[in-house]
Amino acid sequence: MKVSIVSLTCCAGCVSSFLNAGDALIEILSGDFEIVYSPTFIDLKEIPNVDLAIVEGGVRTKEDERLIREVRAKCRTLVALGLCATHGGVTSLGNILSLKNLLEKEYSLIDTTKLPELEDLMYPICNFVDVDYYIPGCPPMPFLIVHTLKSIVSGKQPTRHQSVVCTECHRKIVPAKLDRLYGIYEKEADPVLCMVSQGFVCLGSLTREGCGAPCPRAGFTCFGCRGPPDSMMYRSRDMYAFLVKVIASRTSIPEETVKEELYRNPFVFHTFIFSRFERFKARDRVV
């Protein structure tokens, strides 16, 4: 199987994560998996026709858009690796500023004959091309990437993770009586109690499983880097109202107070999925 690895606007963390797979990586590379194009590793000029294209990063410039269309035309299966490719990722926080604003503020001198023009917003790649498999995560865990790629190579469907992070978390949900919410650095987390029951804003209940819940397990909050689960892929489900209800029921803080506290920080949910995302396309293809 011929494979290309392409990077668009991203931090390169997803390919780093893939390279962290250790022995599993050696196993993949020694099997039917020949990387023929990857500007990070190979000095090849043209994008060749391949069986599998792995794309990390989203679309921020016109050049990204041109590139992703070319990649799609030259591959049979396209995998979106990481949250920037699947949902727009952290860069899509830039969507809170207009493009004009972004450029005027610091890059007013930019010469567009030399540099690619920017898109008006940061987009996930599915807004431009058809994607066969979505592997969200910032970055996805090495075992998840390995599992998906192995399945694709052997012609099987990869396991889909449809539920929420709470299903993989060891913590016990016990309703508590608290008077306010806490910042993650304000107090040490109890080792067994649910993070929300302790007053932390943990997004596990509205984030897709499949990562093994490393963050809440370590006493940190889930910050939603796997994007919404299947049940949240429909617009009718309001994430915000859902979280307010979850927090209120587990801490006995009144819903109004929770709402106010959450309003204070605009970045709580949308840190990683702020972009315009065509959910209906992705529904059954998120791994």
Added chain:
Amino acid sequence: MNGRREITISPTTRIEGHGKVTIVLDESGNVADAHFYATEIRGFEYFLRGMEADRLPFIISRICGVCSTAHITASVEAIESIYQTEITETAKRLRELLLMGQIISNHSLVCYFLTLPDFWFPLEEDSSKRNIFQIMRERPDVGRRAIALRSFGARILDVIGKREVHIFSVIPGGIINPLKERERVELLKEAENSYAIAKEALAMGKELFDKNWADFKKAGDYRTHYMALTKEDAVDFYSGNIRIINSEGGIVSEFTAQDYMEHVEEKIYPWTYAKFAYLKVLGWPEGIVQVGPTARINVNRRTTTEVANKEMQEFKSKFGRPAHITILLDYARLIDLMYAVERAREILQDSNVTRTDTRVKVEPKGGRGVGVVEAPRGTLAHEYVLSNDGRLDQLKLIIPTQINNQAINLNVKDAATEFIHHGEIKPGLLNRIEMVIRAYDPCIKCATRQAGEKLVVEIRNHRRKILTIL
């Protein structure tokens, strides 16, 4: 002759993130100017304004997936300097260990995956073969060692940082969880194994370096200032003062992290999304300064570990104090790698690292603070201004690639001048230019992102009409 022309190389391959090179030729066909540009932009400086300090470190580390540990550590240090928090010794050890883990995973990637192919295959060979996958096919043992070494770095990040890429365990006040004794023993076992691999890598690297030295040393010889962290004249990645030396090796200044921004200034050019950083007292463009593996060796007299120190002294006596030749960065990076493995082993050998006092309570307040660490590519600084309600008012990041930016540009121009005379281009230009860029291991992701155009060399006339495509 045929007027002013422009040569473009895009994208530059085998570096992290992708840039573009333009060479401008004058009327007689000689090199007039050369630029290395970053064609990406993400705008972190703008959209992070207003973010709560609580969420800042683990979001700002998303700037770069390759050196995220350095970013999160610098970020937390900046916040701690505002809060005036003094963390415990155990937390300091663990943070240093995390930085070592990152150096190991990053440098093993750069040394084996990105630069090794240049030394392994003679330059004239088929360029599509010049990559790590080809080396792995020919010598599976080299590939296995590369991956084993990288895995050790990733293991450290996973065990202490709780994730392999974009760790989150570094928080204002210390480290979120203590290291367990069982984990320490496990890591130590891997450290012993990696120590042997790193020694082998160093021996192999030196041998390949000697073989290619005569050919490669011509590429890039720039006498500039150098900057790095130093602690009692020894290499340190986490603490100490920042020291700047001049091209003769004399110490120009030494200051603490909090004064960093008074010494470094930024500049913008219209042709690149990456900014330039330079020394304020010398001004632009005299204040050009370099950071990274060579700078770390030039600025410091010794390292605290045995093998790395021996190698460092050998390096210094062979190539001068300070050493200037660009391609030496690849050599110096191997010494860095050796140091990181030795230092990680040393930290893990001390069972005090498993003490449970990893966290102290923080008292949030507003103010200005700077955090400085040595990232794989050089000195990294984050400066924040927090408002009284704990939100980010202003931020300024000085990233190693920005500092090296001008040196990279000068090196590209040098290499171009060597290969282009009177409009004639000697073969090997492309890879030579890429090699000097690659030596700096620039992280464009950090300074910004990639534009993936086809890798072609276009020669255009002054009206930007294409004359030939190589």
